[in-house]
Amino acid sequence: METSRDDFIIAIRSAFLKKENKQRFSLLGLILFSVIFLILGNFNFKAIDYLKTGIKEIVYRSSFIVSTPENFIRNSFFTVNEHFNHYEDYLKLKNELDDLKSKDLSRTIINLENIKLKKLIDDYFITSNEIFAKVLIDKQSPFLRSVVLNKGSKNNIKLGMAVLDGIHLVGKVVEVNYLTSRVLLLSDINAKIPVSLEPGDIQAIMSGTGKQNGILQYTKNDNLEKKTGEKLVYTSGAGGLFKSGIPIGKINEEKILANNEKIVDFYIDFSQLKYVKVISFSKEKSFIEESVEEEIKSLNIQIAEMKMAKETIKVLLEEKKITKETRIKIEAENISLKNKIINLQNTALIAKKIIKKNETRRKELEFLELNILHGRKCKKTIFNKLYTVGSQEYKACILRKGLKKN
């Protein structure tokens, strides 16, 4: 018994204390060194932080290079998978596209209304800083679901910034180095995001599970069960870190956990992240002030224009009044003048008739005078063969003052 205990002690001593031929350090010494690292790290010892930062800068880049062959294999695997599912995906996407096209118009209108209403309650967040980054390392350890990006504090990445893939939320920045940064994914067990469920606007906290989905916590299941149909999960905007309405996933109605907690299926497959968008949201005061100022300016201009228009209308109304009066006067004058013209025309007609009558009389008188004077030169008698009194020839003869002289 004692011999076996001695053997055990000798073996342990040999394993941990004895420095073998090619070993520069003893195992126990290095174990102690690791423990010291851990303890100092736990107390946030600065030298450890500097060492960690230094290692990070080297390791993240090296890891990206070392991962290239595996990434190639992985991408090939996904490519082959995608090729197999190509036709099914095509049909599915075609149907979805038709649906989405019909929904798009109403969505745009609702979006505009939403922006308008949010502006009214001063809850309109805008993207103030937007950085595109490449995923350097996306190795999902059993302990932490995170990815490392190739942008760091040099590129204005800050702690807590939201990370999106397209329009969908992926996670938030939890560690910023000079050239790299780490993103805690929503699937991580330590990730807690305030969310709201639509329809119903039910508030909850979503936590990761360490897998490709999340669970809903701190929500009233009564509220949840009242609503039927597909439930979508969005950020609620509570806490001010994320703006509200960023899509996250939808509730899986088929899977319910033992303690009645609901499972959230994410829209994004976190193992497929390649490029992401790192953004921060803020209520940009200058933007709001500028818009208000612009609105005031435009309103002032509108008011001034309205006043001018009013004055012009007043003047025009006066002018119209005068013009109307003038027109009435002119119309009256016109009528009287018309009457006068008619009267004058009648008078002229009468005068014309009188003149004509007088002319006829004058001609008759002239004829009679000439008849008296020259009647005998034209009058047919027994002794001559002239013209009969009253005939045209006689008349013409009288007017010629006698016969024609050859």
Next chain:
Amino acid sequence: MTRFSNYNFKQYLSSYIPIILLFISVLNEFDFNYLGIKYFSFNFSYILIFYYSLKKSKSFGYGLIFIAGLFNDVVVSMPLGISSLIYLLICGFAAYLRNITLRPSLIKDWIFFLITISVANSLLYTILVFNFSFKIDYFYFVANTIFTFLLYFGFSYVFYFYENEIIGTSND
């Protein structure tokens, strides 16, 4: 002469391959997570460290394992020093087994590997959860341990084949 120098070169290369593999595995963390098999993951570093510490202890410098541990901590964002501690602990267990073994047997190694990684992962879990307030999915962790244990058997054959058939060296 050429044959001799070729043999030396092979020996020289074979002595560095495991440590290169270890660094690649900690930097790359290849665990086939992307296959999407539920709970499937394994720790290749554990298998590699245990096998080579047991069979070819001259291939692995403890200092390099310590550095590999630091790299792993940075890659998976764990407290600095914890992976080094676990890796060195596995080395210690392997060295102990080597010292007490007279007639090597794969089954015995395999069972001892289960004990080793169980102790190592328990320590890791305890430190992370109780000291650093990490939230860890326990089942995932256990599954990782089981798969690592199961795959050791296969990998040990691969390493044996590589060492004996390709490089042509014998175990310690």
